[in-house]
Structure formats: C-alpha cells, structure tokens
Amino acid sequence: MPAEGKSDMERIGLFSEMGYVTIGDKYISHYMRPFNEAASKNRQMLPGGTKTLSALQAGYFEPQFVRIFDGEAYSNPVQLRRRYRLAESKKNLGKAFLPSNGDKLPCGLGSYYGTIGGSYAYFSPQLKAKERYIPPGKNFYTNPGKKGTGYGYANLTIGEQYPHEPDGYDLERINAKKAQEEHKRLVKGGPFKLNLYPQEYFDMNPYFSDKPLPPVKKTPPEKPVAPPFKPSSPAKKSGGMKGGTFDPYPSHSADPYVITKSKAVTTNKERQIFHPPPGPKSRPVTSIITLNVTR
Numbered sequence: 001m002p003a004e005g006k007s008d009m010e011r012i013g014l015f016s017e018m019g020y021v022t023i024g025d026k027y028i029s030h031y032m033r034p035f036n037e038a039a040s041k042n043r044q045m046l047p048g049g050t051k052t053l054s055a056l057q058a059g060y061f062e063p064q065f066v067r068i069f070d071g072e073a074y075s076n077p078v079q080l081r082r083r084y085r086l087a088e089s090k091k092n093l094g095k096a097f098l099p100s101n102g103d104k105l106p107c108g109l110g111s112y113y114g115t116i117g118g119s120y121a122y123f124s125p126q127l128k129a130k131e132r133y134i135p136p137g138k139n140f141y142t143n144p145g146k147k148g149t150g151y152g153y154a155n156l157t158i159g160e161q162y163p164h165e166p167d168g169y170d171l172e173r174i175n176a177k178k179a180q181e182e183h184k185r186l187v188k189g190g191p192f193k194l195n196l197y198p199q200e201y202f203d204m205n206p207y208f209s210d211k212p213l214p215p216v217k218k219t220p221p222e223k224p225v226a227p228p229f230k231p232s233s234p235a236k237k238s239g240g241m242k243g244g245t246f247d248p249y250p251s252h253s254a255d256p257y258v259i260t261k262s263k264a265v266t267t268n269k270e271r272q273i274f275h276p277p278p279g280p281k282s283r284p285v286t287s288i289i290t291l292n293v294t295r
Contacts, residue, residue, distance in 0.1 A: 008017045034040065053059045104114030112119045168174065 008014050011017075051059055057063065057065065106114050
C-alpha cells in the first residue's frame with residue numbers, strides 16, 4: 001500500500017497498476033504534428049555537393065586512379081599480326097604457286113575452249129548406226145464394240161433387230177376417239193339430273209340477269225360551238241406617240257416640284273421607337289449523366 005494516496009485496488013480495482021511506456025512525458029497533440037519530427041532536429045546528413053566530370057581526379061569517386069590490371073605490359077596488335085604472318089611464311093617449303101597461263105573463258109555454248117579435258121566421244125551429237133527395226137507380227141482382228149445401250153438402237157443385239165411397226169400421225173387421238181364412241185354405245189339413257197339440287201344464293205357472275213336489257217339510249221346531237229371573239233384590229237402598243245392610251249395626251253399638273261423633307265424621329269407617346277421583345281433566355285440544364293446518376 002503506498003504511503004500517500006489510494007491503493008491501486010481502490011483506484012482502478014487491480015492489485016497493481018501496469019507500468020507505462022512513457023512516464024513523466026508531456027502530452028503532445030497529434031493535431032498539426034510534423035510527419036518526421038526527428039528530421040528537423042540536430043545535425044543532418046550533409047553531402048559534399050555535385051562534382052563536374054573533368055580530367056582531374058576530383059571528378060571521380062576514388063582519390064587515386066586504380067587500374068584494372070596493375071603492372072600489365074603495353075602490346076601493339078598491328079606488330080603482333082605482322083610477327084604472326086612472318087612466322088607462318090617461314091613454314092613454306094618453296095615459292096608460292098603461280099599458274100602458267102591465266103583463266104580461259106568459253107566462247108559460246110557447246111565449245112570446249114577453256115576446259116581441262118576437252119570433248120568426250122560419249123557426248124557427241126552424231127547419230128550412231130542402228131539395225132533395221134522389224135515390227136512384230138499382228139494380233140487377231142476383232143470388230144470393235146458397238147456403241148449404244150440396246151434400247152432404241154438397231155443392230156446392237158446378238159440376234160436380229162426388232163420388227164418395226166409404223167405409227168400413225170394422230171394414233172393416240174384416233175384411239176381415244178374410238179374408246180369414247182364405244183363408251184357412248186354402251187351407255188343407256190342420259191345422265192341422271194335432280195331438279196331439287198340446292199343452288200347458291202348469289203350467282204357466280206354478278207353481271208348476269210334474266211331480265212331483258214332496256215333499249216339503248218340515243219345520244220343527243222352535239223350543239224355547234226360558237227367561234228371565239230376576235231377584235232377587228234390588234235391592240236396598240238404604248239410609245240412616245242401615246243397611240244395605245246385612251247387619251248391622246250396625259251393631263252398636266254400645275255403643281256411645282258417640291259422636295260419633301262423627312263421628319264425626325266420623335267420619342268413622344270404618339271410615335272415611339274420600336275424595341276423588339278427579348279427572346280427566350282437560357283437557363284441551367286441538368287446533364288444526362290447527372291440524371292442517370294440520380295435515378
């Protein structure tokens with residue numbers, strides 16, 4: 001139990017109050033608190049500034065120039081290639097081979113100029129002597145097959161051809177006529193007819209009528225049309241002679257010519273300046289996207 005004040009059991013209901021991370025620190029509000037408070041206190045990291053690239057050692061990171069291969073010897077690649085060619089030329093036993101003559105070019109198709117061996121007898125275009133060709137003996141001769149299917153074609157079967165019977169010009173019509181006459185001869189009496197057979201209410205032909213037609217009306221004789229009116233003399237054209245007018249000369253006015261002055265526009269009630277009415281005024285309109293979002 002502490003010497004002063006209430007115990008932990010009386011204050012918060014625990015045997016002992018847990019310790020805090022910060023004890024005795026002042027309260028700092030999180031409102032308008034800097035993001036990195038430590039960055040604005042004490043001495044910061046100060047770089048040495050930018051260096052410009054130059055031929056001096058100050059333009060590099062290292063204080064001294066460090067070579068990749070320390071102590072390597074200087075080599076001349078041109079001199080090394082010359083030494084290699086001299087060493088290879090000493091291995092030759094004699095001089096370089098030079099042909100006696102230059103290359104020969106052919107002068108056309110079929111010529112052997114410029115070749116090594118020349119012409120060959122196997123490729124000669126001359127004809128060789130051949131023995132006379134004796135054809136073999138002929139085989140048995142047979143008649144070729146006759147063309148046709150056998151139906152409607154004469155002399156294609158093994159036996160003799162079919163006997164031909166001529167047909168009349170209108171044989172089918174004559175046979176049908178004979179069959180019709182034989183049928184009429186066998187029929188006894190006429191066809192059976194019933195007077196009570198139902199008929200249609202309307203005739204099939206709407207223009208058919210049992211009543212006799214009225215006599216044809218005679219058209220009245222045409223009246224002769226009166227000829228159109230033609231004036232005795234043509235119309236006179238107007239001109240300087242005043243020949244086409246009613247009066248020979250126009251009436252003369254004794255009024256002198258006076259210039260009328262235009263009156264100034266007044267602003268009184270009787271004659272006010274015309275002001276057109278104002279047109280429709282624009283107003284804010286809701287866009288289609290906003291209407292769809294509201295829906």
